[in-house]
Amino acid sequence: MSSLKNSFKIAVLPGDGIGREVMPACLEVIDAAVKVAGAPPMSFETHQAGAQFYAESGEALPASALEACRKADAILFGAMGWPDIRFPDGTEIIPQLDLRMEFGLFAGVRPIRWFPGLPKVLSDPRAEGIDFVLIREQTEGLFYARGRGEIRDDQEAYDTMQITRAGTERVTEFAFQIAAQRKRRGRPGVVTCVDKANVFSSMAFFRKIFDEVAEKHPDVQKDYAYVDALALNMVKKPWALDVLVTENMFGDILSDLAAGLIGGMGMAASADIGEHYGLFQPAHGTAPDIAGKGVANPSAMILSGAMMLDWLAVKHREPKLADAARLIEAAVEHTLSTKTAVPMEYGGGANCADMTRSVIGALGAVR
Amino acid sequence: MSSLKNSFKIAVLPGDGIGREVMPACLEVIDAAVKVAGAPPMSFETHQAGAQFYAESGEALPASALEACRKADAILFGAMGWPDIRFPDGTEIIPQLDLRMEFGLFAGVRPIRWFPGLPKVLSDPRAEGIDFVLIREQTEGLFYARGRGEIRDDQEAYDTMQITRAGTERVTEFAFQIAAQRKRRGRPGVVTCVDKANVFSSMAFFRKIFDEVAEKHPDVQKDYAYVDALALNMVKKPWALDVLVTENMFGDILSDLAAGLIGGMGMAASADIGEHYGLFQPAHGTAPDIAGKGVANPSAMILSGAMMLDWLAVKHREPKLADAARLIEAAVEHTLSTKTAVPMEYGGGANCADMTRSVIGALGAVR
Numbered sequence A, B: 001m002s003s004l005k006n007s008f009k010i011a012v013l014p015g016d017g018i019g020r021e022v023m024p025a026c027l028e029v030i031d032a033a034v035k036v037a038g039a040p041p042m043s044f045e046t047h048q049a050g051a052q053f054y055a056e057s058g059e060a061l062p063a064s065a066l067e068a069c070r071k072a073d074a075i076l077f078g079a080m081g082w083p084d085i086r087f088p089d090g091t092e093i094i095p096q097l098d099l100r101m102e103f104g105l106f107a108g109v110r111p112i113r114w115f116p117g118l119p120k121v122l123s124d125p126r127a128e129g130i131d132f133v134l135i136r137e138q139t140e141g142l143f144y145a146r147g148r149g150e151i152r153d154d155q156e157a158y159d160t161m162q163i164t165r166a167g168t169e170r171v172t173e174f175a176f177q178i179a180a181q182r183k184r185r186g187r188p189g190v191v192t193c194v195d196k197a198n199v200f201s202s203m204a205f206f207r208k209i210f211d212e213v214a215e216k217h218p219d220v221q222k223d224y225a226y227v228d229a230l231a232l233n234m235v236k237k238p239w240a241l242d243v244l245v246t247e248n249m250f251g252d253i254l255s256d257l258a259a260g261l262i263g264g265m266g267m268a269a270s271a272d273i274g275e276h277y278g279l280f281q282p283a284h285g286t287a288p289d290i291a292g293k294g295v296a297n298p299s300a301m302i303l304s305g306a307m308m309l310d311w312l313a314v315k316h317r318e319p320k321l322a323d324a325a326r327l328i329e330a331a332v333e334h335t336l337s338t339k340t341a342v343p344m345e346y347g348g349g350a351n352c353a354d355m356t357r358s359v360i361g362a363l364g365a366v367r
């Protein structure tokens, strides 16, 4: 049943700002980890895209890069966007949204887990048990309005949120599958539908479809929360959360909030998953304030790389790739918990290269 | 310049669940505080409304109650809504939204301040300096969609967000005025526009109007934040925030999150302010799980009462009402910081009556 593939082709889009710094770190770590795990190697093909490339070339996301992404086994994405570089109509250059639509990357997967070495943001000791996954719908919801907004006579502006049956079915189904897998890891699976069904009919529709999908997963528990109450609960008792599934805009807000609980964007790995494609990127931006100094914390990018290996492992039935993913996670944890390298954002002196070296060094130790 | 009014008529809507428990506590405290401050007395007129009244009478918000609210100097509102009591079409009974529309209560004011005696939710000691105000637009935004949603063939659902020039002008103007007042209290005034202007044209429109209004307030600083980044910052460094102004739905989410930082809904006072009317209510709900037991923490309701006195003081030029408001705040702080009474939600044994007695007892001590 093992994969017949003996190498994987990865389209690499470092993008702008610190995306260009954390990406090489991630590639190095992946290379080292697959070697240690005895997994098939990755071949990386880097493509230019983003705001700075737009300024040079007039294209933010060139067709050749899109084509390469389409042909690759997976996509690694750094960060894109830059202050003052905008399209002629004044809108920002954020190709990540185009890629989600282009490749149907309907599930934004944001794992939120605390481990030793991370800042203790909440004072309650139970916060050490934070371990949940937020699934953000990424192809519709309020983001359906992007490019469709209407402004009337400089007096009124309208944006429309769309919830479809198909879009909600696939993302809630995805969430139940994640919960079922987590259950296998020894925790009870609970999927919470996060909505505002008490006010909006589209959200009541979202919840109705969630219920229909839940019917097919009697092994997984279901729960509901209004998005405002959930935001409060994320601060009050995030350790009680397991799997959350929610609309695009709500997910955008809640996933940043959630990242704040485990030490901010420097740790926020994420995966954008579709039927056929997977794109892996840190949830942070290009950080113009620190870009170019080599001080960015590459952990979120590196952990996003581990998520890619996990996804490839399942898709291509290659358990050794999952081994490599576990090694990477353990090496990041080891680095932070032993304080071998402490990122600057947590008050340490480790820059991007120090962090990378330390994580690679730890791969052997954690094996 | 002092008010000619020698008494104020307050329409009181206790509503459902713990609304009916915390409201009498609030009225008692207000009565005592205006006496101590030598301010004109309040005459309270209680009206039935809400889900339980709907179940008995078929009306959630009777015309007579609305009429009384219209004639009163201010409205005190407990909490409304009850599980399983719904309108025939299945929607929840939430008259608070109708009241906001009916009375044009465009500014939802949610003060967030930590003081000794409140739980330390965040571990950073700077969290003791949390002191900001969130202004939520309350008559349009995504809530414009309420009752207007469209569902097509059980396949697609649409809800539309509306941002108007007039609606945005009045709420941002309100926020700048609040910031200017706070500056007088010795802090630099900064208003942060919280939006998602990078993706939605309605939100870019919101920001544009914010900028226009800011021009008229050169004494107050302005700032911008995307709502996702702001959610993260609320957890990372809420002590840096001053005045936030945002769209209805974003404000709903962020104000609950903010309440979580200072000990939850038990402390979350709020005011719904319009051109002519003011409604004051705790941000918490009816709490069916503890309703009827007399154990609810009345602090949020009591502090909302203090916000009412402050509003009346300005409107009717009666500084003694502001004195009464200060007394109430100080008495609540005194109760919590000296632990004279510790609400059950913070691990103490004080029920609603104990808290009320203690706050009233403290009014003399803090004078």
Ligand SMILES: CC(C)[C@H](C(=O)O)[C@@H](O)C(=O)O
Pocket (backbone or CB within 6 Å): A094, A096, A097, A252, A283, B198, B199, B228
């Ligand atoms: C860059 C921005 C448009 C994007 C979003 O809002 O989706 C980002 O915040 C994210 O979470 O990926």
Ligand SMILES: CC(C)[C@H](C(=O)O)[C@@H](O)C(=O)O
Pocket (backbone or CB within 6 Å): A198, A199, A228, B094, B096, B097, B252, B283
């Ligand atoms: C009861 C509910 C509809 C309401 C809202 O969403 O506005 C509440 O959450 C609030 O914040 O006042």
